Amino acid sequence: MKIRLLLLSFILAAVSLSAQKTVTTDEQAWFAVFNQTRLSKKWGFWFDAHLRLKDNYVGDLSQSIIRFGPTYFLTDDIRLTAAYAYVHTFPGPGHANIGLPEHRPWQQVLWYTRSPRVRLTQSFRLEERYRRKTLTDNELGEGYNFSWRLRYNFWFYTPLTKKRFEPGGLQFLVNNEVFINFGKNIVYNHFDQNRLFLGLVYQVNKHAQLHGGYMNLYQQLPTGNQFRNQHTIRVFYFHNFDLRK
Numbered sequence: 001m002k003i004r005l006l007l008l009s010f011i012l013a014a015v016s017l018s019a020q021k022t023v024t025t026d027e028q029a030w031f032a033v034f035n036q037t038r039l040s041k042k043w044g045f046w047f048d049a050h051l052r053l054k055d056n057y058v059g060d061l062s063q064s065i066i067r068f069g070p071t072y073f074l075t076d077d078i079r080l081t082a083a084y085a086y087v088h089t090f091p092g093p094g095h096a097n098i099g100l101p102e103h104r105p106w107q108q109v110l111w112y113t114r115s116p117r118v119r120l121t122q123s124f125r126l127e128e129r130y131r132r133k134t135l136t137d138n139e140l141g142e143g144y145n146f147s148w149r150l151r152y153n154f155w156f157y158t159p160l161t162k163k164r165f166e167p168g169g170l171q172f173l174v175n176n177e178v179f180i181n182f183g184k185n186i187v188y189n190h191f192d193q194n195r196l197f198l199g200l201v202y203q204v205n206k207h208a209q210l211h212g213g214y215m216n217l218y219q220q221l222p223t224g225n226q227f228r229n230q231h232t233i234r235v236f237y238f239h240n241f242d243l244r245k
Contacts (some may be wrong), residue, residue, distance in 0.1 A: 051202040061090040077112040096137040103130040153177040171201040183221040188224025211236040
């Protein structure tokens with residue numbers, strides 16, 4: 001009897017949470033450029049810049065991001081980066097007439113697994129997020145809200161043409177990234193979001209790739225019972241420089 005009552009309590013709790021859950025849907029388009037430059041056997045730097053649009057994919061500005069920082073090469077396939085990102089979120093709900101700045105130091109380990117037929121790239125990233133407080137739709141507050149975020153990302157490439165990973169080759173890409181929040185300011189959304197991407201990769205040359213496809217972003221908002229389901233068109237350009245003599 002006790003077990004039955006316990007199971008019934010769990011079922012009622014699950015039904016209650018499901019009833020309170022609300023999901024909003026939107027559409028965005030994301031464009032970005034990534035660069036990794038190697039200066040010597042051990043040192044290089046990371047740079048990427050993003051522009052994100054919203055409201056039926058291209059109706060309005062959503063967010064811009066710039067990241068930059070040094071990279072240390074443990075080996076050719078294992079890289080450590082410690083960098084800084086500046087994030088600007090354009091006016092939206094809760095700050096309808098002002099943009100929100102965010103300062104985001106971050107640290108990352110990234111590694112490659114390569115074979116003639118497939119390639120896998122993985123990374124763990126730790127972020128320290130300083131997001132500016134707001135008072136009203138028209139006014140920023142004093143100071144910043146701080147939280148931590150951990151990200152695990154993987155990219156799995158499989159060739160679709162005989163050229164495989166050579167210039168002119170075409171690949172199919174599955175990419176997924178999971179985000180976890182933590183810190184004293186995180187109460188209801190320790191799970192932040194998941195980004196699943198399916199698309200094509202064109203090998204422009206031995207140093208550059210063009211990625212294009214569809215991404216689904218599913219995010220739990222800070223209230224805990226509100227979620228965002230975002231349909232995204234994503235176009236990224238990746239480039240690597242090697243300046244070693």
